[in-house]
Structure formats: structure tokens, C-alpha cells
Amino acid sequence: MARIVMKFGGTSMAGIERIRNVAAxxxxxxxxxNQVAVVVSAMAGETDRLVGxxxxxxSLYDAKEYDVVVSAGEQITSGLLAIALQAAGCKARSWxxxxxxxxxxxxxxxxxxxxxxxxxxxxxxxxxxxxxxxxFQGVADGQRVTTLGRGGSDTSAVAMAAAMKADRCDIYxxxxxxxxxxxxxxxxxxxxxxxxYEEMLELASVGxxxxxxxxxxxxxxxxxxxxxxxxxxxxxxNDGHPLSGQRGTLIVGEEExxxxxxxxxTGIAHDKNEAKITLTQVSDRPGSVAAIFAPLAxxxxxxxxxxxxxxxxxxxxxxxxxxPAADLARSLDVLDKAxxxxxxxxxxxxxxxxxxxxxxxxxRSHAGVASTMFTTLGERGINIQAIATxxxxxxxxxxxxxxxLAVRVLHTAYGLDAEGAA
Amino acid sequence: MARIVMKFGGTSMAGIERIRNVAAxxxxxxxxxNQVAVVVSAMAGETDRLVGxxxxxxSLYDAKEYDVVVSAGEQITSGLLAIALQAAGCKARSWxxxxxxxxxxxxxxxxxxxxxxxxxxxxxxxxxxxxxxxxFQGVADGQRVTTLGRGGSDTSAVAMAAAMKADRCDIYxxxxxxxxxxxxxxxxxxxxxxxxYEEMLELASVGxxxxxxxxxxxxxxxxxxxxxxxxxxxxxxNDGHPLSGQRGTLIVGEEExxxxxxxxxTGIAHDKNEAKITLTQVSDRPGSVAAIFAPLAxxxxxxxxxxxxxxxxxxxxxxxxxxPAADLARSLDVLDKAxxxxxxxxxxxxxxxxxxxxxxxxxRSHAGVASTMFTTLGERGINIQAIATxxxxxxxxxxxxxxxLAVRVLHTAYGLDAEGAA
Numbered sequence: 001m002a003r004i005v006m007k008f009g010g011t012s013m014a015g016i017e018r019i020r021n022v023a024a025x026x027x028x029x030x031x032x033x034n035q036v037a038v039v040v041s042a043m044a045g046e047t048d049r050l051v052g053x054x055x056x057x058x059s060l061y062d063a064k065e066y067d068v069v070v071s072a073g074e075q076i077t078s079g080l081l082a083i084a085l086q087a088a089g090c091k092a093r094s095w096x097x098x099x100x101x102x103x104x105x106x107x108x109x110x111x112x113x114x115x116x117x118x119x120x121x122x123x124x125x126x127x128x129x130x131x132x133x134x135x136f137q138g139v140a141d142g143q144r145v146t147t148l149g150r151g152g153s154d155t156s157a158v159a160m161a162a163a164m165k166a167d168r169c170d171i172y173x174x175x176x177x178x179x180x181x182x183x184x185x186x187x188x189x190x191x192x193x194x195x196x197y198e199e200m201l202e203l204a205s206v207g208x209x210x211x212x213x214x215x216x217x218x219x220x221x222x223x224x225x226x227x228x229x230x231x232x233x234x235x236x237x238n239d240g241h242p243l244s245g246q247r248g249t250l251i252v253g254e255e256e257x258x259x260x261x262x263x264x265x266t267g268i269a270h271d272k273n274e275a276k277i278t279l280t281q282v283s284d285r286p287g288s289v290a291a292i293f294a295p296l297a298x299x300x301x302x303x304x305x306x307x308x309x310x311x312x313x314x315x316x317x318x319x320x321x322x323x324p325a326a327d328l329a330r331s332l333d334v335l336d337k338a339x340x341x342x343x344x345x346x347x348x349x350x351x352x353x354x355x356x357x358x359x360x361x362x363x364r365s366h367a368g369v370a371s372t373m374f375t376t377l378g379e380r381g382i383n384i385q386a387i388a389t390x391x392x393x394x395x396x397x398x399x400x401x402x403x404x405l406a407v408r409v410l411h412t413a414y415g416l417d418a419e420g421a422a
Numbered sequence: 423m424a425r426i427v428m429k430f431g432g433t434s435m436a437g438i439e440r441i442r443n444v445a446a447x448x449x450x451x452x453x454x455x456n457q458v459a460v461v462v463s464a465m466a467g468e469t470d471r472l473v474g475x476x477x478x479x480x481s482l483y484d485a486k487e488y489d490v491v492v493s494a495g496e497q498i499t500s501g502l503l504a505i506a507l508q509a510a511g512c513k514a515r516s517w518x519x520x521x522x523x524x525x526x527x528x529x530x531x532x533x534x535x536x537x538x539x540x541x542x543x544x545x546x547x548x549x550x551x552x553x554x555x556x557x558f559q560g561v562a563d564g565q566r567v568t569t570l571g572r573g574g575s576d577t578s579a580v581a582m583a584a585a586m587k588a589d590r591c592d593i594y595x596x597x598x599x600x601x602x603x604x605x606x607x608x609x610x611x612x613x614x615x616x617x618x619y620e621e622m623l624e625l626a627s628v629g630x631x632x633x634x635x636x637x638x639x640x641x642x643x644x645x646x647x648x649x650x651x652x653x654x655x656x657x658x659x660n661d662g663h664p665l666s667g668q669r670g671t672l673i674v675g676e677e678e679x680x681x682x683x684x685x686x687x688t689g690i691a692h693d694k695n696e697a698k699i700t701l702t703q704v705s706d707r708p709g710s711v712a713a714i715f716a717p718l719a720x721x722x723x724x725x726x727x728x729x730x731x732x733x734x735x736x737x738x739x740x741x742x743x744x745x746p747a748a749d750l751a752r753s754l755d756v757l758d759k760a761x762x763x764x765x766x767x768x769x770x771x772x773x774x775x776x777x778x779x780x781x782x783x784x785x786r787s788h789a790g791v792a793s794t795m796f797t798t799l800g801e802r803g804i805n806i807q808a809i810a811t812x813x814x815x816x817x818x819x820x821x822x823x824x825x826x827l828a829v830r831v832l833h834t835a836y837g838l839d840a841e842g843a844a
Contacts, residue, residue, distance in 0.1 A: 016478040050498065056438040057502050058509035065508075068501035068516050072494035076472065079490035080479050086487075087480035094490050098520060099565070143521065 002167040003035045003125070007135065007157035010044035011174050012231040013077045016084070022231070023084035025172075030090050030130060037121070037131040037164060039157040040081055042073025047136075047150070063108035067137075067147045071097070074134030074153070082132045092130040095121065097137040097145065102156070104138035104146045111138055111146035113155065113218075116163035125164075133160060154215035162222035169224050170248075171211060172231035177249035178203065178210055180416040181268040185404045188417040192266065196254045199266045202359040202393045211251075219251065226251040254361055264369065265360040265414040268407050272354045272400055274304060275328040276385065279335070281316040281345035291342040292319060292335070299334050301327045305355070305388040305397055316345075320386055322397060325351050353385065354403040357395040358410060370394045376413040382406055424589040425457045425547070429557065429579035432466035433596045434653040435499045438506070444653070445506040447594075448552060452512050459543070459553040459586060461579040462503055464495025469558075469572070485530035489559075489569045493519070496556030496575070504554045514552040517543065519559035519567065524578070526560035526568045533560055533568035535577065535640075538585035547586075555582060576637035584644035591646050592670075593633060594653035599671035600625065600632055602838040603690040607826045610839040614688065618676045621688045624781040624815045633673075641673065648673040676783055686791065687782040687836040690829050694776045694822055696726060697750040698807065701757070703738040703767035713764040714741060714757070721756050723749045727777070727810040727819055738767075742808055744819060747773050775807065776825040779817040780832060792816045798835040804828055 006029065008022050022038075029036050042050075050070045054061045078094040085092035097104075100121060104111035121131055135153025138146045148155055154171060161169035176191065178200065183189040195203070197220035204213045210228055219226045229248025282288050289308065296303055306321040323331045328349060335347060363369040370387075373394055377384060382405065386397035398406055411417060428451065430444050444460075451458050463469075472492045476483045500516040507514035519526075522543060526533035543553055557575025560568045570577055576593060583591035598613065600622065605611040617625070619642035626635045632650055641648045651670025704710050711730065718725055728743040745753045750771060757769060785791040792809075795816055799806060804827065808819035820828055833839060 016475060019479065053438060053498070053502055054505060057441065057505040060509070061505045062508055065501040065504040065516055068504075068518070069498050072498045075497070076475070076491050076494045079487040080475055082487040082490075083476060083479040083483045086484055087482070094487055096490070096567070145518070 001033045001035065003037075003164055004029055005037050005039060005157050005161040005164065005166045005169040007039040007153060007169065007171045008041065008231055009153070009173050010041040010046070012172055013040055013042065013081070014044040016080065019077070019080050019084050020088075022081060022172075023088045023090070025231070026081075026085060026130060027088050027090050030128075035125040035128075037125070037133055037160055037166070038081060039133045039135045039153060039160055040074060040077045041135050041153045042077055046073040046076070064144055067108050067145045071134070071137040071145050071147050074136050078132045078134040082130075085130055085132070090130050091128055092132055093124065094132045094134070096134060098139040098142070100133070101142060102133075102138035102159070103142075104140055104148070106140035106144070106146065108140070108144070108146055110149035111140065113138060113148065113159040116159060118163050121164070149214075151212035152214075154212040155218055158215045158219045158222070158224050158226060161224045161226075162218070167225070168227060169219070170227045170229060172229060173210060174230065174232065175210060175228070176230035176233050176247070177228055178251075178267070180266070181407055181411050182270070185270075185407050186268075186411045186417075189411065190416060190418040192249050194250045194252060194257050195266055196257060196361050197251060198254070198392055199359050199361055200251050202357065202390070203267050203269050216251065220253070223253060257361075262362050263360060263416075264362040264366055265358050265416065266362070267359050268410050268414070268416070269357045269359060270354055270403050270407050271357075272403060273325045274322040274353060274355050274397070275325040275331075275349060275351045276320060276322050276353045276397060277328075277331060277335070278318055278320040278348040279342065279344040279346075280318050280348065281314070282319050283343045284315050284317045288342060289319065291338065293321075295334050295338045295341075296323070296331060299330060301331050301334070305386045305395065307386045319344075322353070322355070322386070352400040353397050354400045354406075355395050355397050356403065356406045356410065357393050358414065359393045361392050363394075364391055372413060373410060376409050377406060380405060380409055423455045423457065425459075425586055426451055427459050427461060427579050427583040427586065427588045427591040429461040429575060429591065429593045430463065430653055431575070431595050432463040432468070434594055435462055435464065435503070436466040438502065441499070441502050441506050442510075444503060444594075445510045445512070447653070448503075448507060449510050449512050452550075452552060457547040457550075459547070459555060459582055459588070460503060461555045461557045461575060461582055462496060462499045463557055463575045464499055468495040468498070486566055489530050489533075489567045493556070493559040493567050493569050496558050500554045500556040504552075507552055507554070512552050513550055514554055515546065516554045516556070518556060520561040520564070522555070523564060524555075524560035524581070525564075526562055526570070528562035528566070528568065530562070530566070530568055532571040533562065535560060535570065535581040538581060540585050543586070571636075573634035574636075576634040577640055580637045580641045580644070580646050580648060583646045583648075584640070589647070590649060591641070592649045592651060594651060595632060596652065596654065597632060597650070598652035598655050598669070599650055600673075600689070602688070603829055603833050604692070607692075607829050608690075608833045608839070611833065612838060612840040614671050616672045616674060616679050617688055618679060618783050619673060620676070620814055621781050621783055622673050624779065624812070625689050625691050638673065642675070645675060679783075684784050685782060685838075686784040686788055687780050687838065688784070689781050690832050690836070690838070691779045691781060692776055692825050692829050693779075694825060695747045696744040696775060696777050696819070697747040697753075697771060697773045698742060698744050698775045698819060699750075699753060699757070700740055700742040700770040701764065701766040701768075702740050702770065703736070704741050705765045706737050706739045710764060711741065713760065715743075717756050717760045717763075718745070718753060721752060723753050723756070727808045727817065729808045741766075744775070744777070744808070774822040775819050776822045776828075777817050777819050778825065778828045778832065779815050780836065781815045783814050785816075786813055794835060795832060798831050799828055802827060802831055
């Protein structure tokens, strides 16, 4: 017997026929003797509908009331899945955020999960009752409904798995796992059977949108084994091992990946949603760089790559950095207002850039990863505009038009292409 | 300063534009210095949508989970109205059923309201915060969400008014009050400015569908002054007396209606949703009538009018009664299975019947009301198939085709026609 958390996204919950399919999938885990908690999203489109209502009611809506409104979407699907499970012959009940309770901070609209009381849940699971838990919601001080922010249901699932000491947290989604890169760009991309939390964090935050980043961080902190797999592909009956864990991608700690499995590079990510800003002739004196980034941080703008050129002989320097493209206009406004404080000549900006990253825990023990990247791109005439590195990642900023070419040549250069595939 | 409960139905909550209108109406009561609690229904059509999901998920849905699903409709509108009120400049917050709490029985899907804890609410109202309360929902044992059954929001409003010791419970609906009869049948029907609880119960249960019957019974028990008025007609600004209570119809105890206002007959109701069943040659012995009605009661079928003819010389009798037309098939099935126990020759049934009732507390002190009714109908050649009377009501069963004619001639006969109107 194992304890399993299964999480289903909005596409899997879109309509009763699909909810029935989810119930059938849950029933297989129950029939195999497992204790199961299911975390559900709202029906696809429902959260957008509810958020739209709030915005229409007031552009400055009260986050407490917003949470009351938008949490209803998951409340509905949790009740419906409980009904569908019962119809399929499983004992089941829904547990709303305030019922367990799932305690959160009172940061309405983007609350953080604190302690989850599982006493009542444990007793119910021990009675063979499937727990159906609306994702994305909790309760602050036992009083007011909270939500975790968009995509929060992944985080709900991981938090439940941690609280329940679950053996596995299976995230059913509309892709069948995590790939070495975007298969739409590289048809020979391979599905990874295992990836570490750290790699997943880098892959997720740089564009491989499979899991909410926050949920991966929580899984790493709580050491929850997360598996990402497709809710539409029916591998269970194909391989005859419903619990084999061979489907999808397992996200685990580095210690669970043995040397045989370890690759130098795990994957190539790309992100076209960055914008590049250059401030020219910034005076080269102490505090001038802080004067740039402090007001941006105050405005909640997340600066990513930063490059400071060698000082001109004039005693000034150019500073280049990237921000999310969605924040570009606001960033320019902030920098314009801070012009005197910073002291620069002009602002140049460019949204036609892309960040391409190679990610892998293996690079910790290997030199030459960055060098291979620069050489490979250079051979194809792709100009590197900025570079950023971390322990397990090297990112470069390039002209957007070269994104797909860069991803393809890097995928080949690091030996990631699947053999024999298209 | 007064304490007021305002209740708005689904049509008033259908979309943000209408919710904004509701907020404006609530604000007028707040600006007049009143403490206000607002009870809201789900958006028109939303409850049907959610009920439809439950039925689609399983014809034998679990009422506990059904309540989780369908209560979401009012949760959404309560949050949205709170946002709209804040946008209009009122302090406001939503209070879900479990938050107040509104304690109910655990009869999921048709729970009865028990005690409502108003301690937190009182403090909030005293701070000038408008309370927005989702109708139709409560909580059983502080644990599970319950709903009150369709139309339950009227009952929520009256129960809140009783618990809060409100001065008035204003039910905003899509009609502008209670009429002497259906204005679509009798254009000269008059709007009643006052009606007693008892009369309203008889008018509601026999077809004047303005308020949920249960809410009227509760108002009578708790002595809550209920006013029914239109949410779309803007009388407030016309008469310059926003609190005059002159709009709509006030539903009050008999003692609040003085002799000048008292009418012999308050209204004429009709109901086409009954079916007539006759059992022929029922043996005229002790217990035979009980043998008919006991199995119907066991099946939860509500028998209304009952007529037992004088015994034939043969020692048998015909028994005629009415049931809701929707329960006819089930009733026939029950009676067929009980044929031996009852002992009858044949079953005859007819759905082409209508019940027409004259209602008024004034008839208590006046003889001749029933006689006027029979004479009036007889003069028009309308045959009476069954008669039932209560202290304040006389009902007759007639052929359905004559319904409108019967209502019109009775409305005139009892002097209810408005003067000068069309």
C-alpha cells in the first residue's frame, strides 16, 4: 500500500465526461490498494471567467472577496469528482480548504501554504475514502478564504503530499512529461525519465512550462517525489505495471539519480518573453548600479541577466539587463523618473531578444560546458548579447530570430538528440 | 437608524451591470443611516447549470457533494456584490454560510436553518460594514456545507432578519408586489399594500409564486415584517420617501392590518398543476380510506383535496383526491400495487383540472363566502368537481379550460377589480 496524491489540471476537469475519466484513473490506484488524495483544478476557462467578473465589478477589487469568488471554481470540480468517484464505486468526499484546514498566510490572491492539519483526513483515508481537495485554495486564520495565485493547484498538490507524507505526487497534465527541449522545435527531443528539482526549477523558470515554479521549490524543500504525466495517455494498461512509475517524468532529489543515468546536460530551454534594456554612459562611480536596480526592485520588476561593460576611458559605462517583456513599459517609466539619480545618457531597449539556456546538474563537475555553447553558437554566426551562469545553468541572450536554430544546434552539440527518431 | 435585510434574486444578480445596480440600491439604504445585510441568490441560470453537472455526474448524486457544488453559485455573487459595494464607496464583506455560521440540519439538499450566530456580524454591522450573505446555504455541525432546497434564498433572508432582529426584510424580485390575482388573467387585478402571513401562505401554495412558502411560514413564526418589491422599478426616487415602505406589498401579522384596510377576500389563486384521481367502488368499511392514503404518504406524495361520495347502496363508495401532476405516474403505481389491500374496482385519472381558491382572513367573520363562490361559478355553467375549505380559504376543483373564466368572474364577484383600470 502506498499513499498517493494525484493532481488533475483544468483540461482534465473540463466537463463531466472528462471528470468521469479522471474518476476511472483514480479508481485504478484505489483498486491497487493505495490511499489516494486527489487535488483538482477548476474546469478549463472557469477561473478566467470568475477573474473577469471581479475585474468587471471593480478594477481595484478587494483581494479577500476575489478569493471568495475565484475559489468557487475548484469547489465545484471537487464536489463533482467526489460524485463521479462514488458513481464509479469508490468511497469519496470533498474537503474544502477551510474544512481540512489548509492554513495559509493572509496574502489574499497569492497566499502561501502553512500548516495543513491532516488528522481528520488521515482517519478518512484509513477508512478507504478518497479525499478530493480543491487546489488553489486555503484559509487564513480559520476565517477567510484565500487563494494561492494562478497555477497554485500544483503547489496545493505538493503541499498535500508533504503533509500526508505521501509516497508520490502525480501531476496529470496535458503533456506526457518533461523533455530535453521543446519538441515543437526539436522533433528529436527526448522525454526525460528523471530530472532533479534544481534542473526542473531552471527548466521551468526559463520556459519549459510544465509545473508551476513554486510547486517545484516546495517539492525540493519537502523532498516530495513528483511525477509529471499525461492525463490523456493511457499508459497504465499498456505496460501492465500501473505503479511502475515508468510513465512521465519523475522529479526527485539529486541523490536519487545514479551515475549511469546522469547526463552532462539535461535540457535546453528558451524564453522569448524577455526584453533587453541598455543604459548608456552610466557614470562609473560607487552606487550608480544600485541606483538603477533599487527603483526597479521597489516596483516589483524582476531583473534577470545583467551585463556591465568595461568602463569607457571617459569614466562612464553601459549597463545592459533584461526584464520580463510585460514589464518593459513600466521599467522604462521607472528608469525615466530615476534618470537624475542614476545619471545616464540614453535608454535603448529591444524586445526582439530570446534567452537560451543549457541546464544540467552534471555541469558542476565538468568544465567546458559554457565553452561548447559559445563555440557552437559562434559557428552558426549567432551573436551573443549577454551571458548569465549559475551552478547548473548557462544562459545567453540572442537575437529572437535565431532562437529555434540555437536550440537545435545546442541539442545536437550536447548529444541530446534521440537516436533513430524523426 | 433601522436594521434592514435586503434580498435579491437571480434575475437581479445576472451579470455585473445588474450587480452594480443592486449595489447602488443598497447604498441608498446605507446612506440613509441603516445597518444593512444583503442576501443574494446565484446568477440566473447558474444553479440550473450546477445542478445539471451533478445530475450528469450521477443520477444518484450524494447530497453532501451536491451541496458543495451548487452552493458555489451564491458564493460567487456574494463576493462580487461585496466588490461592487466597495467600488460604490460602501464598506462591505461577504459572510459564507460556514463563516457566520448559519447552522442548519444535516438534511443535505433541503436543510432547515437552526441557530444563526450573529455576534461577529453584529460587530461588523456596528462598524458600518454591509454584510453580504449568500442565500440558500448553511453549514451542518460546523463541518459540511448544506443547502436549503430551491428557492431557499428567501428563507435565508427571513432567517437572517429574525436572527438580526431586523426591522424589515425586503425581498426584491421581478414582480412589484402581491396582486389580488394573476394580472395576466385579470388586467384589473390590484396590487395589495398589505397581506397577512396566513393569506400569503395560501396564495403562495396555491399558485401565486412570489415567495417561497417556507420563508413565509418562517416569517410568521418569527414575526418578521417582509416586504416584496421590484428590483427593477425605481420607486425610491419617485415618492421621495426611501423608507416609506409604500412600494411593494408588506407581509405582516393580522394585528397589523386595521379594520379599514381589511377586505373580505384578499385574492384569488389558481393552480393547474394538480391531477385528479378517482378510485371507484372502494369498499365502505373501516380502514379502507387509510389503506389508500398511507402508501401515498409513505411515497412522499402530497395529497391535497379529498372527496368521498356518499356510499352506494351496494356498500361501496367512490373516493376522489388530487395529487401534484408531477407525481401522478408514481401515485398510480403506488395505488396499483396496493389494489388488493384497498379493494377498489377501477382507477380513473384526469390532469385537465385546475384548483381555484378564494383567500382572505376576512372570511373568518363572514358567512356566505363559499356560497357566493358556488353561485358565481354555477351561473357561468362551471361544474365543481371537488371542494376543500380552510379557515381562510375556499378551493374548488374545476375543468382546466374554465380556469381563467372562473378567476375573472370571482375577482369581480368579490369586488376586487381595480376602479378605472383597463
